[in-house]
Amino acid sequence: MASATALNKYRNFSEWFDSLLVEARIVDDRFPVKGFSVYLENGAFILRKVREMLEEELNNTGHKEMVFPLVTTEELFSRESQHIKGFSPEVFVIESAGGKPLENKLIVRPTSETIMYPMFKLWVRSHADLPLMVHQSNMVYRHETKATRPLLRVREIPWNEAHTVHATAAEAEQQVRKAVDIYKKVLDRLGLAYLILKRPDFDKFAGAKYSVAFDAWNPDGRVNQVGTVHNLGKNFSKVFEIEFETADGERENPHQLCYGFGYSRVLAAIISQHGDDRGLVLPSAVAPLHVVVVPIVFKGQEETIVNYCRKIAEDLKGLRVFLDDREDKTPGEKFYYWERMGVPVRVEAGPREVAENTATVFRRDTLEKKTVSLEEVERYVVRLLAEIDKNLAEKSWRVMRQMVSDASSVEEVKKLIAERRVARLSWCGSTDCAMSLKEAAGGELRGSRFDVVETPSSACVVCQKPAVELVYYARAY
Amino acid sequence: MASATALNKYRNFSEWFDSLLVEARIVDDRFPVKGFSVYLENGAFILRKVREMLEEELNNTGHKEMVFPLVTTEELFSRESQHIKGFSPEVFVIESAGGKPLENKLIVRPTSETIMYPMFKLWVRSHADLPLMVHQSNMVYRHETKATRPLLRVREIPWNEAHTVHATAAEAEQQVRKAVDIYKKVLDRLGLAYLILKRPDFDKFAGAKYSVAFDAWNPDGRVNQVGTVHNLGKNFSKVFEIEFETADGERENPHQLCYGFGYSRVLAAIISQHGDDRGLVLPSAVAPLHVVVVPIVFKGQEETIVNYCRKIAEDLKGLRVFLDDREDKTPGEKFYYWERMGVPVRVEAGPREVAENTATVFRRDTLEKKTVSLEEVERYVVRLLAEIDKNLAEKSWRVMRQMVSDASSVEEVKKLIAERRVARLSWCGSTDCAMSLKEAAGGELRGSRFDVVETPSSACVVCQKPAVELVYYARAY
Numbered sequence: 040m041a042s043a044t045a046l047n048k049y050r051n052f053s054e055w056f057d058s059l060l061v062e063a064r065i066v067d068d069r070f071p072v073k074g075f076s077v078y079l080e081n082g083a084f085i086l087r088k089v090r091e092m093l094e095e096e097l098n099n100t101g102h103k104e105m106v107f108p109l110v111t112t113e114e115l116f117s118r119e120s121q122h123i124k125g126f127s128p129e130v131f132v133i134e135s136a137g138g139k140p141l142e143n144k145l146i147v148r149p150t151s152e153t154i155m156y157p158m159f160k161l162w163v164r165s166h167a168d169l170p171l172m173v174h175q176s177n178m179v180y181r182h183e184t185k186a187t188r189p190l191l192r193v194r195e196i197p198w199n200e201a202h203t204v205h206a207t208a209a210e211a212e213q214q215v216r217k218a219v220d221i222y223k224k225v226l227d228r229l230g231l232a233y234l235i236l237k238r239p240d241f242d243k244f245a246g247a248k249y250s251v252a253f254d255a256w257n258p259d260g261r262v263n264q265v266g267t268v269h270n271l272g273k274n275f276s277k278v279f280e281i282e283f284e285t286a287d288g289e290r291e292n293p294h295q296l297c298y299g300f301g302y303s304r305v306l307a308a309i310i311s312q313h314g315d316d317r318g319l320v321l322p323s324a325v326a327p328l329h330v331v332v333v334p335i336v337f338k339g340q341e342e343t344i345v346n347y348c349r350k351i352a353e354d355l356k357g358l359r360v361f362l363d364d365r366e367d368k369t370p371g372e373k374f375y376y377w378e379r380m381g382v383p384v385r386v387e388a389g390p391r392e393v394a395e396n397t398a399t400v401f402r403r404d405t406l407e408k409k410t411v412s413l414e415e416v417e418r419y420v421v422r423l424l425a426e427i428d429k430n431l432a433e434k435s436w437r438v439m440r441q442m443v444s445d446a447s448s449v450e451e452v453k454k455l456i457a458e459r460r461v462a463r464l465s466w467c468g469s470t471d472c473a474m475s476l477k478e479a480a481g482g483e484l485r486g487s488r489f490d491v492v493e494t495p496s497s498a499c500v501v502c503q504k505p506a507v508e509l510v511y512y513a514r515a516y
Numbered sequence: 517m518a519s520a521t522a523l524n525k526y527r528n529f530s531e532w533f534d535s536l537l538v539e540a541r542i543v544d545d546r547f548p549v550k551g552f553s554v555y556l557e558n559g560a561f562i563l564r565k566v567r568e569m570l571e572e573e574l575n576n577t578g579h580k581e582m583v584f585p586l587v588t589t590e591e592l593f594s595r596e597s598q599h600i601k602g603f604s605p606e607v608f609v610i611e612s613a614g615g616k617p618l619e620n621k622l623i624v625r626p627t628s629e630t631i632m633y634p635m636f637k638l639w640v641r642s643h644a645d646l647p648l649m650v651h652q653s654n655m656v657y658r659h660e661t662k663a664t665r666p667l668l669r670v671r672e673i674p675w676n677e678a679h680t681v682h683a684t685a686a687e688a689e690q691q692v693r694k695a696v697d698i699y700k701k702v703l704d705r706l707g708l709a710y711l712i713l714k715r716p717d718f719d720k721f722a723g724a725k726y727s728v729a730f731d732a733w734n735p736d737g738r739v740n741q742v743g744t745v746h747n748l749g750k751n752f753s754k755v756f757e758i759e760f761e762t763a764d765g766e767r768e769n770p771h772q773l774c775y776g777f778g779y780s781r782v783l784a785a786i787i788s789q790h791g792d793d794r795g796l797v798l799p800s801a802v803a804p805l806h807v808v809v810v811p812i813v814f815k816g817q818e819e820t821i822v823n824y825c826r827k828i829a830e831d832l833k834g835l836r837v838f839l840d841d842r843e844d845k846t847p848g849e850k851f852y853y854w855e856r857m858g859v860p861v862r863v864e865a866g867p868r869e870v871a872e873n874t875a876t877v878f879r880r881d882t883l884e885k886k887t888v889s890l891e892e893v894e895r896y897v898v899r900l901l902a903e904i905d906k907n908l909a910e911k912s913w914r915v916m917r918q919m920v921s922d923a924s925s926v927e928e929v930k931k932l933i934a935e936r937r938v939a940r941l942s943w944c945g946s947t948d949c950a951m952s953l954k955e956a957a958g959g960e961l962r963g964s965r966f967d968v969v970e971t972p973s974s975a976c977v978v979c980q981k982p983a984v985e986l987v988y989y990a991r992a993y
Contacts, residue, residue: 075585083581104560108552134611136659158554182613
């Protein structure tokens with residue numbers, strides 16, 4: 040296997056990514072079932088931290104955490120016609136148990152609408168029961184037919200799905216904004232850069248009125264959908280017979296939303312956006328270690344130096360800190376190892392630091408070193424972690440902006456896609472134009488900005504008729 | 517549906533339990549697939565807290581959290597002959613995806629040995645890689661053929677499974693003790709009472725050398741297995757070809773352990789052991805709310821009293837506290853509601869308390885009230901929570917001790933089982949005697965104490981031959 044250090048994420052994304060996954064102990068992809076991978080300790084740690092961050096936001100904004108089953112019945116799964124059309128090509132089906140065929144086959148959830156909504160029907164009676172807002176972090180299963188790829192395109196998908204029920208269309212609209220804000224907050228804390236796009240109608244969630252999605256940039260120019268928010272209107276409440284009594288005593292179907300946040304795709308974005316030729320670069324919120332302390336031992340002074348470093352590690356114990364006092368590794372080997380693992384800060388101390396009562400602090404993002412006095416170390420490192428987080432975010436948004444470019448013809452779109460970039464273009468709104476662009480340029484029409492108003496600057500790049508939207512166009516995972 | 521308050525857990529356990537599950541928002545069992553239930557917000561909260569407590573212990577004792585897939589292949593599943601014999605009658609099998617039969621059927625995990633150990637084979641090379649210790653909280657699936665029952669006998673089982681690999685038999689033995697200690701610690705923090713039993717050979721885990729289990733008591737006398745620790749010896753390492761090089765350069769199969777902690781069964785034990793005729797009684801570690809503050813409003817003083825209570829709630833904000841200032845409910849209704857939900861402490865304040873600058877503190881376990889001065893409230897409540905936890909544990913252990921009684925004949929065993937109690941009896945060790953006892957008395961031979969040495973006091977209660985073990989006998993979930 041090629042070492043991550045020999046690779047560059049922009050030039051050889053796939054190799055860079057795959058070797059980092061193994062070397063930084065994120066994922067082992069050798070599990071003998073295609074599309075199912077094993078998350079190693081660092082991958083599992085980051086997934087957990089991202090999950091905790093999101094769940095905290097959801098719990099603090101009125102969502103109740105519940106746990107719903109893995110399976111649904113064929114009858115429930117088939118109720119919403121668009122939904123079944125969208126998902127049936129990829130559902131896994133349990134057909135037997137204990138060696139005997141099941142009387143009723145079980146559909147393994149590709150998402151949980153058809154599992155949760157029969158319960159919502161039982162729970163929603165009156166307007167006083169609304170809004171109903173629940174969420175669950177779980178795994179969903181989709182028999183992805185394209186080539187699988189760890190974290191990005193897998194058949195077992197760790198995510199959070201939230202589902203809300205509202206009395207009015209206006210409240211449902213408001214909740215779309217709120218959900219977008221929740222996802223934004225978490226992604227921002229991770230320093231990730233993304234586009235918030237309203238998907239074109241032909242690419243909305245199966246059964247939704249419309250879909251809003253977060254597309255994070257990826258070094259190979261293929262955007263990575265990390266989260267989606269769907270306004271379902273009354274499509275599901277009608278077929279699942281969810282009804283409530285209004286204040287006026289009328290019976291109505293409520294409006295619904297569902298939104299999903301892909302943990303493994305967010306993990307992929309953290310790796311891809313922040314990582315560099317040396318390996319991972321982790322934001323502090325998810326770093327398994329914030330600081331590693333490395334003694335630079337010299338013969339005869341081993342004990343003094345290790346004790347000095349132990350004291351530093353002690354001072355940093357409010358953070359996730361590790362004293363790497365392994366005797367069978369050189370400082371150089373330790374530096375290489377922890378840089379590859381993405382530990383944001385390294386503190387070194389050798390004879391010079393001991394003599395001067397200082398420590399040398401290395402920051403992983405810029406690779407800069409600074410010497411600080413011993414009593415300053417803790418305060419300095421805490422501040423530095425915040426500065427690294429800020430810098431990672433700024434850097435990532437800079438790349439995102441550079442990656443997007445305006446295109447005023449099909450040729451220009453094609454060129455940008457070939458250059459692994461994202462095209463912004465004017466579009467007339469017709470599916471035909473989107474399809475013929477796909478044939479010509481190979482990417483996908485991802486939609487128009489949801490969070491800011493952007494108006495088309497010219498005619499449709501395909502048909503030259505008046506454009507109605509300024510849309511983003513890219514290859515995608 | 518009968519109200520929980522009309523029921524008694526010892527006299528009508530099933531009705532008491534089922535109505536509490538719904539009323540205290542633990543589980544909704546109306547999901548249309550048998551054996552799969554929905555965990556409502558309080559059930560999900562308690563599951564989460566128990567999970568966090570256990571995971572913290574596991575992480576602090578060298579176990580690494582990883583995430584392994586839901587499925588395995590038929591080939592892997594079938595490798596260990598006893599294991600497949602034990603589990604194949606209850607595995608769910610995915611046979612198709614996207615409407616097409618799968619070339620290779622997928623076995624849904626009933627437990628993860630056959631999923632993890634192919635990876636262990638790749639990871640374990642030398643003695644330096646050992647011990648390997650991983651854990652994962654997940655759901656396992658077993659097509660339980662007996663009648664299902666929420667939390668206690670379900671087909672989708674939330675649990676944690678830990679798996680360890682050791683160089684020597686002695687280390688594996690030590691790890692059995694350590695695992696038992698970890699589970700003990702968590703169960704003790706929850707105030708639960710249990711027997712730690714070494715299961716008889718005919719009832720060990722499929723593929724294990726021997727099994728140790730935690731049987732928690734239940735009001736109906738049927739013990740509830742909440743955790744198990746299995747010493748697998750080399751049974752699995754041989755068939756999964758896990759090998760390591762010893763310090764002497766020899767190649768050996770390592771020794772393995774697996775241990776599982778059933779979250780839903782622990783939740784059942786919390787409800788069943790601590791609950792009373794009024795509803796749940798929750799230990800502080802898992803209570804969604806520690807304290808509810810209820811204003812006892814009198815006409816004309818509403819605002820003063822509610823503000824007074826708000827100040828109390830503020831003072832308690834280090835705890836999980838809720839000010840129940842709903843205007844459409846009487847204090848009596850609120851008392852009833854929160855008692856049923858098991859909130860350990862209630863603080864009340866009305867005109868008298870406001871006038872005297874005090875608060876009335878009610879403890880859920882003993883139903884006692886005490887008036888304390890306002891500035892004392894916080895300290896008093898914190899201390900009271902610890903006292904309630906202690907009292908719940910003592911009470912639970914008292915019941916456990918009373919539930920167990922010595923039996924010196926088959927008739928006595930039968931009588932104890934009929935009285936919903938646990939029999940302790942001398943046994944010769946033969947499977948025949950265990951089976952004939954089962955036929956006569958209807959319970960199960962659960963094994964002998966693992967944590968203390970108990971020697972048989974008489975001849976085998978069945979055959980009258982010399983006894984080799986003092987064992988516990990009970991009906992079981």
